Amino acid sequence: MSEFLFDGMISLPWWGYVVVALALTHMTIAAVTIYLHRHQAHRALDLHPAVAHFFRWWLWMTTGMVTREWVAIHRKHHAFVETADDPHSPQIYGIWRLVFGGVFLYVRESHNKETIERYSHGTPDDWVERNVYSRWAVMGLVLMGLFNVCVFGIVPGLLILTVQIAWIPFWAAGIINGVGHFWGYRTFASEDTSTNIVPWGILIGGEELHNNHHAYATSARLSNRWYEFDIGWCYILALQAFGLARVKKVAPRVRLGQHKAVLDFDTLQAVITHRYDLLARYAQSLKSMYAQELAQLRDKSPTDAAALQKFKRWLARDLQMIPTATREQFDLALEKTRSLKTLVHMREELTAVWERSSASREQLLKQLEDWCHRAESSGIAQLVEFSHRLRRYA
16 A cells, blocks of 8 residues: 555655755746746846746646736736735735735735736737636646656655645745845845845745845846845856847946046936945945934933934835824934934935936936035035945946
8 A cells, every 4th residue: 555655656765755846846936036027027038938938837837827917916016015005015914924825815916807907918828828828727736746646656746746836825925025025134225125035045046135126126137245146047147058048137236436526427327226225325324323323312311312212213214104103203303313314314315316207317417416515514424425435336
């Protein structure tokens, strides 16, 4: 009886089945990050039709996901991130619901015809998609289950299938959509709560670098700092080396040139392009000033220091995102420290440079130059240093 349950065409030790399960699920992760995410959803790279169809077939066999549904839901997430219309935000639904039930939010949104029709443009709509992959989405999992059972035996085969089925719902729908907007470090001050979970994107194909992705959504490479590793990018480079992929866009690298006493249009464009990097560095200036001012307040007025400490999390955020009741208390706490108040409000003025879409280039350049002059004449060391660095962006 045990031979019937455990023997297939291939007999392996227990750890051999674990290796097989990890290898198969990693192929699925690669298909999700390269094909669904970077190629289909964001058009960051082109794939050879044979490679694209292999990934599409493999996802049908191992997940039952429909390309147009996944792409549409992900694009809507970017369009409405952290709002009530975001299909899967831990800020709206709670972190634990995302981690353990994110897949159900995905399934619910997949039944929203308006979402699919509005955000699925450019996805495959050929005969195979309409008559096989979309129409018989569960059939792929059945075929994969039969293959596993025949090759590895009933018990090992079904266990491997179970892992394959649960892998994407947990790691993608749960960890990336949940933890990736709740816990981790932030390289860029993007206009959301996205985080990089860890700097080594291996287990989930590079998707661990989620903050980098939200800062530059159309980049085919998710790693940005020297210590970050994106295994999905390695696979893309390998495909490109064999003529099977073509990278269309990657995140721009920050370059610093000579200090410019008078800003020009190149500096303005560099500031707009690297705005998330600028805001991240500005946040460091705020953090430095906050520590300095808090230490002084503790000596002068412990009560004021305690009031300011309550609002540390809001210092580097857009003032418009602070709840009204909290904003009033936040403003009162800032009144106790002129320097920190100046930094907070000059951050808002700086972001206005790239948010004023109706202004001409000449007007924006004048506003940026004026901002630098006021920063450098403020007498605040952090602002002076930041302005000098801004003048070097190239």
